[in-house]
Amino acid sequence: MSEIRSVAVAGASGTLGPHVLQALIDAKFRVRVLTRSKKPGKYDAGVDVVEVDFTSVESLTTALNGIDAVVSTVGFTAIPTQTVLIDAAVAAGAQRFIPSDYGSVSFNPKLEAFPLYDQSFKIKHHLHEKAMAGQMSWTVLATGTFLEFLFAAGEAGLLDFASRKVTLLDEGDNRLSATSLATIGKAIAGILKKPEATKNRVVKISETIVTQNQLLRFAEAPRPGDKWEVSKVATSALLKEGLDELSAGDFSFPVSFKIIKGTGLAGEAYGSAYDETDNELLGVQELTEEELKKMVAERLA
Numbered sequence: 001m002s003e004i005r006s007v008a009v010a011g012a013s014g015t016l017g018p019h020v021l022q023a024l025i026d027a028k029f030r031v032r033v034l035t036r037s038k039k040p041g042k043y044d045a046g047v048d049v050v051e052v053d054f055t056s057v058e059s060l061t062t063a064l065n066g067i068d069a070v071v072s073t074v075g076f077t078a079i080p081t082q083t084v085l086i087d088a089a090v091a092a093g094a095q096r097f098i099p100s101d102y103g104s105v106s107f108n109p110k111l112e113a114f115p116l117y118d119q120s121f122k123i124k125h126h127l128h129e130k131a132m133a134g135q136m137s138w139t140v141l142a143t144g145t146f147l148e149f150l151f152a153a154g155e156a157g158l159l160d161f162a163s164r165k166v167t168l169l170d171e172g173d174n175r176l177s178a179t180s181l182a183t184i185g186k187a188i189a190g191i192l193k194k195p196e197a198t199k200n201r202v203v204k205i206s207e208t209i210v211t212q213n214q215l216l217r218f219a220e221a222p223r224p225g226d227k228w229e230v231s232k233v234a235t236s237a238l239l240k241e242g243l244d245e246l247s248a249g250d251f252s253f254p255v256s257f258k259i260i261k262g263t264g265l266a267g268e269a270y271g272s273a274y275d276e277t278d279n280e281l282l283g284v285q286e287l288t289e290e291e292l293k294k295m296v297a298e299r300l301a
């Protein structure tokens, strides 16, 4: 497999995309951004930005001329549209495709028929077909939960730091992997530097494995006077509720979030903690307990 030098990034203007773009630039790849519309001031002056029609193989094939690898970081709702981008990558002669996936449990075959996960499996199958036909190789990157999201405000995070409330999922001991956005970006650059070792497989990275109870202990230790209000919910109940509401036609974010929590934070049920990883291959350093404690302490201010 020849060296990957030029990389196109789709979805570089979102949450994860800028970190991936920066890591690829830092790793000295020639980078081209594919976007639906140019956003003034969004990218550094030297970045090659091309406006494309993500529904057109022709538009995308032209934009991918001379590109060795395509990294997609398009948003969740755009995941199904990636079949067009994959077909264009093959037509343009790219050798590697990294789809927008970056899930915590989205590689688990148990979830293949689940709403919210089925589309990402369709993309994985599409890539597998291309690889079987010898047209292009792929890598899916499993990242655990985005580390920043563990500390999101309100009920979106694992602990609600502002109101000192926590809803423990099951008993609060479910283990889950997490990786920061910057580290995910660097890992993607690492995959493209090591194309043979990362070819046609799910690659897992995990900067830390945490539980809610561990984070709660870290939060209580420096502030023994603070009283945390603790409640509990079973992930199986949350998942059932989300699936029932979805099948009744409620496609709202809170409903999707119940399904995400009911699977991605359910510990062993869907494999949210990666005890075996590709950290070493990709140079991912695990966080120390002290670093994690510091992150928690910063949220207590």
Ligand SMILES: NC(=O)c1ccc[n+]([C@@H]2O[C@H](COP(=O)([O-])OP(=O)(O)OC[C@H]3O[C@@H](n4cnc5c(N)ncnc54)[C@H](OP(=O)(O)O)[C@@H]3O)[C@@H](O)[C@H]2O)c1
Pocket: 010, 011, 012, 013, 014, 015, 016, 017, 034, 035, 036, 037, 054, 073, 074, 075, 076, 077, 078, 079, 081, 100, 101, 102, 103, 104, 143, 144, 145, 146, 149
């Ligand atoms: N593990 C986790 O905890 C976790 C958390 C959040 C997200 N994720 C996953 O990470 C990936 C990236 O998520 P994100 O939150 O960074 O995405 P995002 O910010 O929602 O969107 C990224 C970019 O996608 C592009 N986009 C949006 N709709 C599109 C469409 N219909 N067709 C083509 N491009 C479109 C936009 O770029 P332009 O406007 O420039 O075209 C947008 O800025 C997704 O696969 C998501 O499921 C994982």
